[in-house]
Structure formats: C-alpha cells, structure tokens
Amino acid sequence: MSKLKIGILGASRGMDFAMRILPGWEYAEIAAVCESYPPLLEKCIQFFQERGQSVFCTSSFDDLLEAGIDAVIIANYANEHAPYAIRALDRRIHVYSEVQPVQTLAEACLLCDAVERSGKVYAYGENYCYFDNTFAMRRHYEDGEIGEAVCLEGTFCNDCSPKWHLLTRGIRDHWRNYVPSSFYCTHSIGPLLFSTGLRPVRVHGLEAPRLTHMAEKGARCGSGASLSMDMSNGGMGRSLNTNGFKHPYIASYRLFGENGTIEATPDSVTVYRYDREFRYDVKSEKASFMPFRHRPELDLGPVSNSDATGFGLFVAKILGDPVGERYSIDVYRALDMALPGLLGYRSILKDGIPFEVPDLRDPAVRDRYREDRYATDPRTPEPWRLPTSKSGTPEVDESVYEAVREDLARVDLTPGMK
Numbered sequence: 128m129s130k131l132k133i134g135i136l137g138a139s140r141g142m143d144f145a146m147r148i149l150p151g152w153e154y155a156e157i158a159a160v161c162e163s164y165p166p167l168l169e170k171c172i173q174f175f176q177e178r179g180q181s182v183f184c185t186s187s188f189d190d191l192l193e194a195g196i197d198a199v200i201i202a203n204y205a206n207e208h209a210p211y212a213i214r215a216l217d218r219r220i221h222v223y224s225e226v227q228p229v230q231t232l233a234e235a236c237l238l239c240d241a242v243e244r245s246g247k248v249y250a251y252g253e254n255y256c257y258f259d260n261t262f263a264m265r266r267h268y269e270d271g272e273i274g275e276a277v278c279l280e281g282t283f284c285n286d287c288s289p290k291w292h293l294l295t296r297g298i299r300d301h302w303r304n305y306v307p308s309s310f311y312c313t314h315s316i317g318p319l320l321f322s323t324g325l326r327p328v329r330v331h332g333l334e335a336p337r338l339t340h341m342a343e344k345g346a347r348c349g350s351g352a353s354l355s356m357d358m359s360n361g362g363m364g365r366s367l368n369t370n371g372f373k374h375p376y377i378a379s380y381r382l383f384g385e386n387g388t389i390e391a392t393p394d395s396v397t398v399y400r401y402d403r404e405f406r407y408d409v410k411s412e413k414a415s416f417m418p419f420r421h422r423p424e425l426d427l428g429p430v431s432n433s434d435a436t437g438f439g440l441f442v443a444k445i446l447g448d449p450v451g452e453r454y455s456i457d458v459y460r461a462l463d464m465a466l467p468g469l470l471g472y473r474s475i476l477k478d479g480i481p482f483e484v485p486d487l488r489d490p491a492v493r494d495r496y497r498e499d500r501y502a503t504d505p506r507t508p509e510p511w512r513l514p515t516s517k518s519g520t521p522e523v524d525e526s527v528y529e530a531v532r533e534d535l536a537r538v539d540l541t542p543g544m545k
C-alpha cells in the first residue's frame with residue numbers, strides 16, 4: 128500500500144509532526160509544507176534538503192492543496208483553522224486540526240456542514256486526551272470503577288510569557304495577543320469529555336485580569352479563565368486555563384464519581400474508591416495502556432507521544448480501523464470541547480450569566496447559530512466585535528511590540544514548537 132501523503136499548514140508547531148512524529152512512519156509521509164513567514168519557510172527548505180527529503184515547500188495554501196496530498200495537518204494561527212479546514216475538506220482532503228477548531232459559532236456550523244458533505248475524516252488534535260494517563264482515565268471510567276461522574280475538573284496552566292517573543296513575533300494582531308481568556312480551553316476540558324462521553328449544556332465564565340508581565344509583552348486579554356459547566360447528565364464541570372499565571376506547568380484532571388474519583392496528571396493516574404466502611408482503596412499507577420500507539424519503542428516524551436497517538440488514530444480512521452473510529456476525536460466532539468470557551472467568554476462579558484452550549488450535531492440547532500459571528504479578532508466587523516477582556520480592549524503602544532520584535536531578532540529561529 129502506498130503511504131498517505133501528508134501536507135502541513137504552519138511550520139512552527141506543524142513541523143513537530145515532520146521532525147518528531149512522522150519519520151519512519153509506516154502508513155504516512157510528509158509530502159508538502161506551507162508556511163507564510165519567509166525566514167521559517169527558508170529553514171524548512173534547508174531542513175528537508177539536509178536530510179535528502181523531497182518535500183514541496185510553499186507559502187501558498189492553494190499550492191499546498193494542489194500538491195497531491197491525501198491529508199493536511201492544520202497548524203496555522205489557532206483562530207484561523209476552520210476556513211482552511213473547510214477549503215481542504217471541499218477538495219476531499221482529510222483534515223487533522225490543531226487546537227482550537229473554530230473562532231466563532233458561525234464557523235462551527237460551516238465546519239460541521241463541510242465535514243458532512245465531504246465524507247472525509249476530520250480529526251481534532253486534542254493531544255491532551257492522548258497522554259497515557261488521561262487515556263487510562265477513560266479506561267478506568269469506562270470500566271465503571273467510579274460510577275457516574277458527578278463533577279469533572281480540569282486545569283491547564285502553561286506560563287507562556289518567557290517565550291512570548293517566539294510565539295507572537297511582536298505582531299500586534301497575533302491571535303495570542305487578543306483571543307478571549309477562555310478561548311484555549313480544550314486542553315483542560317477535552318480529557319474530561321473524552322473520558323466520560325458527557326457534553327456541556329450550559330456554561331458560566333469568570334476571568335482573571337490581564338497580568339502586568341503579560342501586558343508588558345503586548346497581550347490585550349485576561350490572563351486566565353474559569354468555566355463552570357452544567358453537564359448533559361446533570362453533573363457539573365469546571366475548567367481553569369491560563370497562559371500567564373506564575374506557576375509551573377499543570378495539566379491535571381479529576382472525575383468525581385458516585386463511588387470514587389479518578390485523578391490524572393502527566394505523572395500518574397490514581398483511582399480512589401471507598402468500600403462500605405468508607406475506607407479508601409487507592410490504586411495509583413503510571414499508565415502504559417494505549418490501545419494504539421505509533422512506535423511505542425520510542426520514548427518521545429509525553430507531549431510528542433500524545434501527538435503520535437492522536438495522529439496515529441487519525442490515520443487509523445482514514446484506513447478504516449475501528450480503533451481509529453472509536454478514539455479519534457470528530458468534529459462534534461471537538462466543538463463540545465471548544466464551544467464552552469467561546470460562550471463562556473460571552474458569559475464573562477455579561478457578569479457570569481449562563482449561556483447554552485448548543486449541540487451542533489443537529490442541523491436544526493445549527494440554523495440558530497449560523498449568523499453568530501462574535502469574536503475578539505480585530506478584523507471582526509461590527510456589531511460582532513467583542514472587547515478583548517472583561518474590562519475592555521486596552522490600548523497598547525507600538526513600542527511594546529517593537530521591544531518584542533527586538534527580543535525575537537536576538538534568537539535563531541527553528542522550525543517546530545518553541
């Protein structure tokens with residue numbers, strides 16, 4: 128069987144797949160890369176030339192779509208994924224989308240339509256669902272070890288401020304400088320939904336203020352968001368995501384059930400159960416259970432392994448493998464994970480009142496949201512443009528971005544995630 132030909136849109140994070148995930152892969156190979164930032168495109172060309180790999184490199188997405196690819200990894204700006212995913216699906220190209228799936232409810236409707244009319248595979252690359260321990264959390268839950276979940280809790284804390292110059296390149300309107308504080312919520316919510324099969328039906332949001340060290344780098348949004356969710360089974364969910372709190376990295380999850388609790392972190396998964404005398408039985412492990420893992424002999428580290436698994440499941444689904452069908456994250460699940468971030472922000476701007484989280488599986492529900500274009504993106508026309516934080520859209524002097532660009536000029540740019 129010939130290998131699937133994979134294209135990449137966006138060569139910072141996207142090149143992680145070319146450099147770490149796909150080399151030696153049995154069923155797929157990188158065929159083309161599209162990157163619009165000239166210095167990074169040059170580095171990609173050099174990277175492939177040095178390895179004797181024939182990979183088509185371009186700055187044009189149209190040319191990428193023409194390059195004979197079977198599937199594309201969408202790793203451009205996080206709030207611009209949907210339009211590119213839709214263009215690929217309409218060319219009958221399978222899509223593996225980086226986080227987040229959409230910027231607006233209107234886009235979410237169009238994305239569902241495009242997946243349905245294409246008949247192609249859309250998989251959401253929410254790699255935090257595919258850490259060994261979060262995957263094991265799902266297995267323990269499906270095995271009924273804690274009964275029905277009544278409370279779900281996820282925290283994602285990743286202080287990005289030290290590398291803001293690498294991440295934003297001093298571009299005033301880089302998405303990281305203006306997306307809502309709650310936008311990047313699928314690392315905290317995703318594993319909870321992936322494990323339990325539940326979906327949020329209502330969301331309330333709260334925002335932490337823009338911290339000074341983020342403002343000094345040009346961020347115009349709040350530095351963290353908390354979302355409270357009513358879940359489809361009557362239980363509650365809670366998500367905390369932040370890119371600016373001064374705390375070491377956290378990715379932690381808890382499912383509180385009728386009979387016990389499952390807790391997952393990058394280091395371990397722990398099941399707490401109590402017996403009839405209310406004595407706790409604690410079972411903790413570093414999970415190794417993976418129903419599918421590409422090249423398990425390689426220790427790629429938790430994040431790259433979860434990328435290998437997520438992407439492997441995408442390929443498995445394309446090839447008709449039932450494991451891929453079962454564990455790959457489809458467009459509806461992706462939106463269950465992401466919409467609380469969009470609607471939670473609307474709640475933040477309205478002092479925490481609840482917003483319904485629609486189930487866009489139903490085309491009739493979609494019809495209610497087709498015109499919902501609310502976003503903080505400065506390109507959003509009125510009346511849809513939202514302030515970038517609960518206290519408004521701050522003015523930031525251009526000298527702030529100049530200073531970030533000066534920081535960037537001092538480093539040697541490399542493809543792949545910083």
Ligand SMILES: NC(=O)c1ccc[n+]([C@@H]2O[C@H](COP(=O)([O-])OP(=O)(O)OC[C@H]3O[C@@H](n4cnc5c(N)ncnc54)[C@H](O)[C@@H]3O)[C@@H](O)[C@H]2O)c1
Nearest residue numbers: 137138139140161162163164202203204205225226227294
């Ligand atoms: N899952 C994870 O663990 C994880 C980690 C990091 C980043 N990400 C995601 O990866 C994506 C990329 O993030 P990032 O921080 O690497 O970079 P980024 O968001 O700054 O930009 C992505 C790259 O795409 C390029 N690009 C943007 N629009 C383009 C276009 N139309 N044509 C060609 N190239 C274009 C940019 O020049 C840039 O190099 C985001 O969606 C982010 O959320 C995911």
